[in-house]
Amino acid sequence: MADDTSIFIGASRKPDDSYQRAEELLLRYGNRHGLITGATGTGKTVSLQVLAEGFSNAGVPVFCADIKGDLSGIAMMGEAKDFLVKRAGQVKLDPYQFQEFPVIFWDLFGEQGHPIRATISEMGPLLMSRLMNLTEAQEGVMNIAFRIADEEGLLLLDLKDLQALLANMADRADQLSARYGNVTKPSVGAIQRTLLVLESQGAANFFGEPALRIADLMRTTRDGRGAVSVLAADKLMMNPRLYATFLLWLMSELFEELPEVGDLERPKLVFFFDEAHLLFEDAPKVLIDRVEQVVRLIRSKGVGVFFVTQNPLDIPEKVLAQLGNRVQHALRAYTPREQQAVRTAAETFRPNPDFDCATAITQLATGEALVSMLEDKGVPAMVQRTLIRPPSSRLGPITPDERRKIIAESPVAGQYDQAVDRESAFEILQKKTKEAQDAEAQAQQAGSGGSRWTIPGFDDVLGTSGRRSSNRQTVAEAAIKSVVRSVGSSVGRAIVRGILGSLARGR
Numbered sequence: 001m002a003d004d005t006s007i008f009i010g011a012s013r014k015p016d017d018s019y020q021r022a023e024e025l026l027l028r029y030g031n032r033h034g035l036i037t038g039a040t041g042t043g044k045t046v047s048l049q050v051l052a053e054g055f056s057n058a059g060v061p062v063f064c065a066d067i068k069g070d071l072s073g074i075a076m077m078g079e080a081k082d083f084l085v086k087r088a089g090q091v092k093l094d095p096y097q098f099q100e101f102p103v104i105f106w107d108l109f110g111e112q113g114h115p116i117r118a119t120i121s122e123m124g125p126l127l128m129s130r131l132m133n134l135t136e137a138q139e140g141v142m143n144i145a146f147r148i149a150d151e152e153g154l155l156l157l158d159l160k161d162l163q164a165l166l167a168n169m170a171d172r173a174d175q176l177s178a179r180y181g182n183v184t185k186p187s188v189g190a191i192q193r194t195l196l197v198l199e200s201q202g203a204a205n206f207f208g209e210p211a212l213r214i215a216d217l218m219r220t221t222r223d224g225r226g227a228v229s230v231l232a233a234d235k236l237m238m239n240p241r242l243y244a245t246f247l248l249w250l251m252s253e254l255f256e257e258l259p260e261v262g263d264l265e266r267p268k269l270v271f272f273f274d275e276a277h278l279l280f281e282d283a284p285k286v287l288i289d290r291v292e293q294v295v296r297l298i299r300s301k302g303v304g305v306f307f308v309t310q311n312p313l314d315i316p317e318k319v320l321a322q323l324g325n326r327v328q329h330a331l332r333a334y335t336p337r338e339q340q341a342v343r344t345a346a347e348t349f350r351p352n353p354d355f356d357c358a359t360a361i362t363q364l365a366t367g368e369a370l371v372s373m374l375e376d377k378g379v380p381a382m383v384q385r386t387l388i389r390p391p392s393s394r395l396g397p398i399t400p401d402e403r404r405k406i407i408a409e410s411p412v413a414g415q416y417d418q419a420v421d422r423e424s425a426f427e428i429l430q431k432k433t434k435e436a437q438d439a440e441a442q443a444q445q446a447g448s449g450g451s452r453w454t455i456p457g458f459d460d461v462l463g464t465s466g467r468r469s470s471n472r473q474t475v476a477e478a479a480i481k482s483v484v485r486s487v488g489s490s491v492g493r494a495i496v497r498g499i500l501g502s503l504a505r506g507r
Contacts, residue, residue: 005265007054009047009327009371011091012384015354019092023386025051025325027058027266029374031299033322034306035315037345038329043367044308045070047327048272049391051306052228055270056101061218061226064272065233065247073394074228075103075406084390087367091389099392102221103228104410105403108206108246112232113407114416116246117208120156121149123249128162130287131203131245132194141187144180145169155424158208159199164426166192201239206246209420214257216412218269227411237275244278248291251305255294258301268302276307277314292318312345313337320348324374327388330364345370349383360385 006024014020025034036051038044049071052062066072078084078098088096105113120128125146129139145165149156156162166188169176176183198204219227236243251271261268273279280288295305307315307323311331315323326349333339346358349372360370364385371386398406407413 004058007051007058008093008389009050009054009373010369010386010388012371012386019090020384022092023371023373023384025054025373026375027060028263029324029378030055030060030267030270031263031302031304032324032374032378033295033299033304034325034327035312035320035323036306036308036327036329037310037312037331038364038369039310039332041366042329042364043369043388044329046367046391046395047329047369047388048274048306048308049074049393049395050389051270052272053099053101053392055267056226056228057099058266059220059224059226060267061220061229061269062272063217063229063231063250063269065231065236065243065274067233067237067274069232069234069397071230072103072105072232072398072403073396074101074230074391075105076100076394076398076402078391078393078395081395084395087387087390091387093389096390097392101228101393102225103230103406104216104219104412105230105232105407107232108236108242109202110205110417111235112403113230114410114412115205115419116212116231117206117416117419118211118246118249118253119209120158120162120207121146122211122253123207123245126287126290127245127249127252130248130283131241132191132198133241134191134194137182137184138187138191140181141169141183141191144176144183147180148176149425154428155422157424158421158426159195159204161425163192163195164429166195168429198242201242203239203242206242209422210416212250212416214253216415219411233274240275240278243275244281247273248279248287248294251294251298252290254303255298255301258303260300261302262300264302267304270304270306272306272308274308276309277311280314280316280319288316292316295319295322311338311341312348313341324378324380326370326372326380326383328361328370329368330366331361333362350380352383352385355385357383 005028006026007030009023009025012020012023036044036047045068048064052064052071052074055062064071077100080096080098085096088094106116107113108116123131125139125143129142132138132142134142145162146156148154148169149165154161154165156165169183170185170188173183173185173188217227217229221227233243236246251273254269254271258268279291283291298305306325307319309315312320312328328345328349331338331342331345333342342358342361345361346356349357349370351357357370364370367388369386369388370383372380372383375381
């Protein structure tokens, strides 16, 4: 049975289906990464929940995405249901104790958990280009935008900062092209339109401040258990590219911020990437190379990454080769691709002479899996047909009221709830535009004799010097002539003519 150096996963079975031995994951190899695969409804989420519980009890913080809402039950005490108690007896889990785990709920949209935000600068041009599905030419413009932001001291924090910078680049495209290469207005316009689409999909909620602090994902409780950070992802899955880009950003931030620690007795953090195929689907080679690099190097930071997906073919070969801890649930093999997936999964295990691995994969029952964990010296164990243990926490989702209570009592309550909008690229460029407009207006005012106002005919008569420059009548003359027309007596006309004469002599 598991102790403080391992996590109890379940019990392997002999060919006659009798109990064989306990299957465990050694905590010192928890940073060697892992893979949980299987068709829909075969028990992947329960396996994830069991591992998350085990890591938490061992004092290891966990981050995982809750795609369907089922994983939220880890925050509540489990219940003694008949089928759970029966499974506990089959795997010799005695005593079968129920627990609730310290959970922090997160949500990019701030609806079912604390908001998660990142700045545009933290995301970087590569991930932004991936998120926006930009062409190679547009990605080049995006790289130039980030370069300009660095050189000109423009903070890129939220979407409006990037939109303002792109508008500024379009205005001086010719000037920038001479320095950085081709910056065309059509490319800038295409990026701006894509930003509008992102904004309409809710991505504006993700970009901004206060940005997520990695330390808040690595909390432990006073009794020594690791916090389980659960990302509400049911709504997020409506924009799968944002989901995949966010999780890749999070992995990259962990890699860049955490110090080198080598192999520890237990990981510092374990990261579960559900629906992992979204990370690699239609991804350019440069992005896949980045993922492979992060997965390869992040283990030295004490972080373990478990990919959860339906099909092992979803994971590139270079990444798959680094996943030492494997839990393979049932796969269907109706189509040629599915048959290939079964063969691939079978070939990645260390063979067991007691059964044919490929055949077993198609015959596994719900809650049953082929399991191979790293043993001493990091060598993969022989694959075993295993019944997964029942979880100690609730199996299934929590209620909205329960979620609200947990969020209100969270250790990060109030830290991320209100967005902060400090001075950044948008405000700076807006100020520069206003200053330029004011300077232009002053120049025009100076060139027109210091007055912003003109009267048709009046300026033409006086000119910019204030002296009469044409034969057109002045306003005073026009007014007096109007009086003349209204004066009926000859005396009045004589007086008016005298006044006009004196005005003419005064010029």
